[in-house]
Amino acid sequence: MDFLRPASWEEALAAKAEHPTAVPIAGGTDIMVEINFDHRRPEYLLDLNRIELLREWEVGEENVRLGASVPYTQIMENLRTELPGLALASHTVASPQIRNRGGVGGNLGTASPAGDAHPALLAAGAEVEVESVRGSRFIPIDEFYTGVKRNALQPDELIKTVHVKKADGPQQYSKVGTRNAMVIAVCAFGLALHPETRTVRTGIGSAAPTPIRAKEAEAFLNAALEEGGFWDNGKIITPSIAKQFADLCSGAANPIDDVRGTAKYRRHAVGIMARRQLGWTWEQYRGSGRTLEGAA
Amino acid sequence: MRVNFTVNGRPQEADDVWEGESLLYVLRERMGLPGSKNACEQGECGSCTVRLDGVPVCSCLVAAGQVEGREVVTVEGLAEFAKDRAEHSGCAAGTCGTSLDAAKRWEAKPGQDSQTGEGVELSPIQQAFIDAGAVQCGFCTPGLLVAADEMLERNPSPTDADIREALSGNLCRCTGYEKILDAVRLAAARQERQGEAV
């Protein structure tokens, strides 16, 4: 095993180009477990801790530019207004110690369906900026997850920045685990209302081979909200709409049975979370309409 | 590979480090600082918690090579760290590291003290853990102390829910946590009284 310690982003890209099998390590919260338990012995570890720009974020007009290594603690403390869904998701990540080290880049790099950030990124609408010595490109989040623990990255590419749309409406996020803290998701759900475009987006974690959106549910809800004039009249969403939305979210899930839970439970729980979050976000929208911080 | 970093204010060097070694292993097996504990090595118990540039992290999940040039505080340096902080009150986390003089005085002392250590200077949180009966087997204690000390630095008057949240990454199997809560409340109360006295 070799330990590569690039001092700059350019050096990191060069190292990754030279050693495409090199495994990037930032927070270390995934890869070090695999090393400690002898599950993995990469030829090269590529340390990204010395690269300042990965730990920086910038709030722009439309988007937040979030460095891949910005720790979850920073997101939940500093970006609650701009990225409420992701801030809530960050709060559910493992433990304070892990939140101090891990960042969204790790979740994306590992691309585990159980990564806590994915549903929030899917719901908010994000683009992943990846780069190699060949240049950089933006991958829409919907195209990023390509299989179980697989993503759209080329072997020489590194994740640099995640561009997330600033919230223009309420967002929520929940995950189900069998412990009240420090737990891996049995399944997770994120919902974002986008009043400017009069759309909703969803994200489902740990209930399919990859993180997914419940697109049919979104389409149904978009139509139902439009049809009922809900965006304008701010009326309470009828229970039948909420139920149908929840059922469609459940139906979008394609989960498995494993030690953490049954497929049947996961599908059920996704529906409950979807219904509750629709209630929470819609109440927020109807109320101030502009109280965008996560409620928890 | 070789790794240089500062531990409890004192520069340290480790040689022939295997690239897959964790900071925890280097502290425990190469630097004679076994206070940080190896209970799970997967970031699920917090017993290896140290401060890395002021931030509490699981040292089992930090690759040794990532610590090059950085500052680490372990339970062995906690009393000194807390004392320094009290003397330079108001300084932010991570910037109130050990002074150069203190660093020179500090020595690793694995297993050196055969006494109970009565008379040894402890940080408020360490003393509170003893007084409240928060220590049983003690294996979780070092990590809890580092985490609780850092919480009290940020949040000197925590609610019970705050304490629970801040310590939710530290497992304890002996105590049922009640006396750990007592200890943190006690340390906070004593700190407050001390603050009023100044």
Next chain:
Amino acid sequence: MAGTTTGIPRDVTQNHVKGGIGESTLRPDGTLKVTGEFAYSSDMWHEDMLWGQILRSTVAHAEIVSIDTSEALAMDGVYAVLTHEDLPAAKNYGMEFQDTPVLAYGKVRHHGEPVVLVAADHPETARRAAAKVKIEYRELPVITDEASATAPDAILVHEGRDDHHSGHVPHPNIVHRQPIIRGNADEAAKRADVIVTGEYTFGMQDQAFLGPESGLAVPAEDGGVDLYVATQWLHSDLKQIAPCLGLPEEKVRMTMAGVGGAFGGREDISMQILASILALRTGKPVKMVYNRYESFFGHVHRHPAKLWYEHGATKDGKLTHMKCKIVLDGGAYASSTASVVGNASSLSVGPYVIDDVEIEAIGLYTNNPPCGAMRGFGAVQACFAYEAQMDKLAAKLGMDPVELRQLNAMEQGTIMPTGQVVDSPAPVAELLRIVKSRPMPPERQWETAGESADVRALPGGLSNTSHGEGVVRGVGYAVGIKNVGFSEGFDDYSTAKIRLEVINGEAVATVHTAMAEVGQGGVTIHAQIARTELGVQQVTIHPADTQVGSAGSTSAGRQTYMTGGAIKNSCSIVREKLLEIGRRKFGSYHPAWANAELLLEGGKVVTDGGEALATIADVLEDQAVEVEEEWRHRPTQAFDLVTGQGDGHVQYAFAAHRAVVEVDTELGLVKVIELACAQDVGKALNPLSVIGQIQGGTTQGLGVAVMEEIIVDPKTAKVRNPSFTDYLIPTILDTPTIPVDYLELADPNAPYGVRGIGEAPTLSSTPAVLAAIRAATGLELNKTPVRPEALTGTL
């Protein structure tokens, strides 16, 4: 052995004016533990030490066809690669049955069984070498439950058994069977107005102590070995280790290294023999440390159990009879399964008066992970079931569940199903009254001043799943009975060596025992007893080792009773010897030396009237008094193998819980809001640590109620969740307030009246939580842990 060892335990001295028995006293090792200087077994270090690594079986049941170690041996930095062929002497060990191979030979019987042993100069080198060993297995069908174990064509897990239970068991795959028949259950059933039956399943729990199995073996010049390990019972280890090394016991010098929790999981051998073999083979010190994954394979677990119960009662709530069958899965090796069977059987009736019973408990050999001691030892599984039955019965009778329990509660003088008379206080009804009379915790604690909810107070916690939706509160009660000490005729004793001398003009007592301090605070108690008995301030605790006689195990709630009793006893002999010296020296100066009751207090010899006769220092001068004595509790009897009759237990302990839970009934998530406990402790020698023990035991019971289970694949008998990611134990956010009330009703047979306290709270905590969840949901819930699936109909 040349070179420096660090982490060797040393004397710990505590100087307290107060700190006698009955006073909350701080731990003598507290400062070492908060400064990180207390050396645990995994902290042991020696210059030039090697690292030991075990290669474990990847299958549960298979013949070993071949093992090829050549590639591993050829690696740089590798000092030894050993198989069973390299074992120096006895190939098997075990606490009750010698059925466990040091390294597997012939076949492997469970997933994760040690097969090959490696020593190398770095743990990674050792791991890489182990990975290069090639083992060929021919897989066998797996035996995983009673049906497959006792099927007509079942493969025998152990061929040719010759242990002390092999003669009477109905099948060789049954480790032990203990029936208890008293009265006539069938006849009594005719008097019953209502009968309830139930089938219950208790999952496999792990001790999950935080300090992993570890230690250091240092080869000695005399051909022996110095071994530093974390264990619950040094002398039991020694008896098992020496024959496997082919050494006399005196050449295996064991010292207790710091123990990071135990809870039963360190009563069996883990790495002790293997590290010693490597050290003797390589001539170098060898350190072994399991990681968390390996730890799940490295110790026995709590027996999973299936329990069938039938209870009957008259319409006014008097229990008429009970029938039960308890099947405990012992896994591949016996460990303490036979004793767990005895406990489950003899305590299966719970703390109730039932004259007519028909009880059967069996322990199986299977290819599942071996199971043995864990806090509560057989009584936990039974309590979960009989308490569920009590609630069922109360519901059927339309009675308050606490009243039903109180109506049938045993008391001093009650006869157990074994025929044993409960001859010391048994305040079962009172304990229930205490927990029931506590004020209820406030409702809806998650509500905050603003609109949002504090999710930390809700089921789901930080995961933000509910802001109050679907949340229903439930309250449940349970009470349990646990035996204290080693039962069934076992010669249970402890040894204490006490030295009293004068150092710098002050009397100092040194306490030397082999007691395993696993966190319970025994060292604190020892110093307290020495202070009380010898009237000194300064007490030195000598490290526990095999240079003194056995203390027995730190388990079964026995250690304060037993080693505390031994210290009390040895101290009283020391006191007599000291007074004898005093009489010789000063007797002629004061008549009180001859005719008064003399005590030691404040460093002086005083009369019972309070008159000081001399200081201890004056009496002893440069003399030291030293005594090493064994001490025994009253004898017990084996249970009759047919009727189960016999005075099998030393002492009984009782605790009751009230659980208040809030359940998110839609998502099936549980938040325990409060778990109040009342327990009779006989005498609280150290109130601070009594409460700590009760809270800790309560929390382990909570864990098994809602989250803890080792999941074994029934098709392959392989463990599916050997990590802290998937074997969850409660965090501080899962653990509620645990108010504790304790009674001090002295047991006249026990030193100071003490009653073992560590285990009872683990019993009733689980069924109380289950009862509360049932109350909140209306579901039957016959299995631990309660998973969200069970609460939402999504299994």
